[in-house]
Amino acid sequence: xxxxxxxxxxxxxxxxxxxxxxxxxxxxxxxxxxxxxxxxxxxxxxxxxxxxxxxxxxxxxxxxxxxxxxxxxxxxxxxxxxxxxxxxxxxxxxxxxxxxxxxxxxxxxxxxxxxxxxxxxxxxxxxxxxxxxxxxxxxxxxxxxxxxxxxxxxxxxxxxxxxxxxxxxxxxxxxxxxxxxxxxxxxxxxxxxxxxxxxxxxxxxxxxxxxxx
Amino acid sequence: xxxxxxxxxxxxxxxxxxxxxxxxxxxxxxxxxxxxxxxxxxxxxxxxxxxxxxxxxxxxxxxxxxxxxxxxxxxxxxxxxxxxxxxxxxxxxxxxxxxxxxxxxxxxxxxxxxxxxxxxxxxxxxxxxxxxxxxxxxxxxxxxxxxxxxxxxxxxxxxxxxxxxxxxxxxxxxxxxxxxxxxxxxxxxxxxxxxxxxxxxxxxxxxxxxxxx
Numbered sequence: 157x158x159x160x161x162x163x164x165x166x167x168x169x170x171x172x173x174x175x176x177x178x179x180x181x182x183x184x185x186x187x188x189x190x191x192x193x194x195x196x197x198x199x200x201x202x203x204x205x206x207x208x209x210x211x212x213x214x215x216x217x218x219x220x221x222x223x224x225x226x227x228x229x230x231x232x233x234x235x236x237x238x239x240x241x242x243x244x245x246x247x248x249x250x251x252x253x254x255x256x257x258x259x260x261x262x263x264x265x266x267x268x269x270x271x272x273x274x275x276x277x278x279x280x281x282x283x284x285x286x287x288x289x290x291x292x293x294x295x296x297x298x299x300x301x302x303x304x305x306x307x308x309x310x311x312x313x314x315x316x317x318x319x320x321x322x323x324x325x326x327x328x329x330x331x332x333x334x335x336x337x338x339x340x341x342x343x344x345x346x347x348x349x350x351x352x353x354x355x356x357x358x359x360x361x362x363x364x365x366x367x368x369x
Numbered sequence: 370x371x372x373x374x375x376x377x378x379x380x381x382x383x384x385x386x387x388x389x390x391x392x393x394x395x396x397x398x399x400x401x402x403x404x405x406x407x408x409x410x411x412x413x414x415x416x417x418x419x420x421x422x423x424x425x426x427x428x429x430x431x432x433x434x435x436x437x438x439x440x441x442x443x444x445x446x447x448x449x450x451x452x453x454x455x456x457x458x459x460x461x462x463x464x465x466x467x468x469x470x471x472x473x474x475x476x477x478x479x480x481x482x483x484x485x486x487x488x489x490x491x492x493x494x495x496x497x498x499x500x501x502x503x504x505x506x507x508x509x510x511x512x513x514x515x516x517x518x519x520x521x522x523x524x525x526x527x528x529x530x531x532x533x534x535x536x537x538x539x540x541x542x543x544x545x546x547x548x549x550x551x552x553x554x555x556x557x558x559x560x561x562x563x564x565x566x567x568x569x570x571x572x573x574x575x576x577x578x579x580x581x582x
Contacts, residue, residue, distance in 0.1 A: 157503070157534050163493075164529040167429050174542035179426040181544035182506055182531060184458055185553035185563065186422070187397025209399070209422050211434060212519045213392040216380050219434075219523075221424060245397055251566060252578055259572035270574075280376075290370070293395055301514045303525060306425045310432075310523065312516060316377040318395060321370050329387035330556045331394035340398035340553050340563055343543045345571070345581075348563035350398065353464060353552065355559045359472035361483075365465055368558075 177343055185348065186341040190254055191220065192242035192275070192284045193234035200275055200284045201230040202267040203257045206341045208243055216315040218243070218295065224307035230263060235311065239297050240281045244289035247337035251347045280317060290336040292319040330355070390556055398561065399554040403467055404433065405455035405488070405497045406447035413488055413497045414443040415480040416470045419554045421456055429528040431456070431508065437520035443476060448524060452510050453494045457502035460550035464560045493530060503549040505532040543568070 162178075170178060186206040193201045207221035220243070222232050235241050246254045253271040261270060268275050268284065275284035281294040295313030302309055324332045340348045356365040375391075383391060399419040406414045420434035433456070435445050448454050459467045466484040474483060481488050481497065488497035494507040508526030515522055537545045553561045569578040 157536065159532055159534050160538075162531040162533065164428075164527070167528065167531070168427070170542065172427070175429075176426045177539075177542035178531075178544060179429040179528070180423050181542075181546055182429070182504070182528060183421045183423045183431055183456075184400025184402055184546065184551055185398050187399065189397055207422050208396045209420055209434065210393050210396045211516065211521055213389045214381070214385070215377075215518070216388075216392040216395070217516075217519060217521075218396055221422065221432075243396075248566060252569065255569045255578050256572050259574045261574050291395070298518050299516060301516075301523070303424065303430075303512060303514075305428070305511050305525065305527075306430060308424055308430075310514070312518065314377070314518075315380065315392070315395060318375040318380070318391075319372055320375065321372050323370065325373075326390075329383065329390035329394075330559065331391060332559075333394055333397065333555050334561060338397055339566065340561075342546050342563075343568075346543065346545075346568045347566040348547060348553075349566060350553055350555075350561035350563050353461060353560040353562060355556075356465065356468045358558070359469050361472045361474050365468050 181343040188246040188254070188339050188341045188347070190244040190246060190257065190286050190289065191231055192244060192286060193231050193238070194283050195234050195237055199264065200266045200268050201234055202273065202286070203231050204254050211312060217298070218313050218315060220311050220313070222309040222311060224309065232309065235297055238282045240283045241295055241313065242281070242283050242285045243293045243295065244286035245291040245333065245336065245338040247290060248339055248349055250288055251339060255345065278317065285319070290321050291333065291338065293317065394556040401459040401467070401552050401554045401560070403457040403459060403470065403499050403502065404444055405457060405499060406444050406451070407496050408447050408450055412477065413479045413481050414447055415486065415499070416444050417467050424525060430511070431526050431528060433524050435522040435524060437522065445522065448510055451495045453496045454508055454526065455494070455496045455498045456506045456508065457499035458504040458546065458549065458551040460503060461552055461562055463501055464552060468558065491530065498532070503534050504546065504551065506530065
């Protein structure tokens with residue numbers, strides 16, 4: 157298999173859109189979530205995020221990345237205003253509509269209406285869930301960091317509600333997100349379903365791991 | 370489909386390992402990379418990371434999360450000592466050995482030898498790549514943040530080398546990591562191959578996105 161090495165200067169010299177597609181592919185597969193927010197008058201906003209990642213279990217923490225140059229920055233403004241947001245797993249049937257939420261709709265236009273998702277409100281949190289999503293999370297903003305190198309924002313949220321289909325939870329707490337229909341993302345615009353290879357036992361120095369079940 | 374709602378107190382009350390499996394499943398699919406590091410005397414270390422995520426294209430930035438309570442913290446110590454590290458995509462045939470790198474081997478023991486991967490050295494970077502990986506990245510540490518809420522470390526690295534199979538690069542810069550054999554992770558220990566649903570065109574407010582190709 158022939159292979160090319162791209163050095164720092166090669167990457168910096170790439171045409172802007174080419175570089176964005178290239179570099180966005182490098183981290184591996186990404187999570188696909190819809191970020192639901194609202195201002196205090198319940199004007200809703202919904203956008204695709206591929207950056208949600210695990211930050212800790214006790215308390216249950218998740219990070220998301222928000223670019224500094226997104227205008228209008230409805231989601232970030234809403235989160236700072238209300239202190240809460242939702243993350244909703246994207247399933248295969250939702251992919252086109254979920255992708256469409258990244259179009260630059262004018263401020264005051266709700267992506268829920270534009271792309272055809274249903275906002276679901278719960279008492280404890282002033283941010284809309286996506287009714288169509290099988291797995292939904294409600295979060296409170298706990299911490300914010302700004303990257304000095306490019307101004308990107310890291311929002312750290314604590315999960316205060318998790319909506320999980322009963323059929324997908326294992327005896328040991330594992331949630332079968334493949335069975336729930338959650339998709340994976342790669343690059344900027346590529347969507348993937350998954351096929352389980354299996355689960356491996358807890359790794360110990362003296363033995364190789366075994367496939368569970 | 371019956372669904373349960375887990376509130377903050379329900380999650381906090383879960384048994385520790387159950388909670389770790391549960392919460393680790395919530396963010397969606399994760400990237401699967403091997404983190405290669407070395408001390409200044411070329412004692413190597415290799416460990417699985419599921420937290421690599423995109424942070425920016427210009428310059429090309431990636432974040433990884435390192436837990437505060439990992440003892441010994443060889444990888445973090447090595448990165449702070451040398452300022453560099455590698456990330457290497459995990460393919461299906463590598464899954465068992467890659468998973469095994471998370472066993473707690475004593476300090477001074479190289480996971481390369483223990484699990485059977487081959488270190489690949491390049492001139493520009495004092496950290497070992499994984500020869501067996503189809504996609505390999507070399508990074509320089511640019512920035513470090515510590516989460517106040519749980520002491521977790523975010524390392525921000527700039528990609529200074531990317532090794533990419535020629536067959537996997539599209540005309541627009543997109544890298545077909547599915548074709549490269551990269552796997553996805555869910556939870557703590559579940560591995561998945563992928564099947565492409567397709568790529569969608571750049572989203573614009575006035576039209577729905579189209580499938581590319």
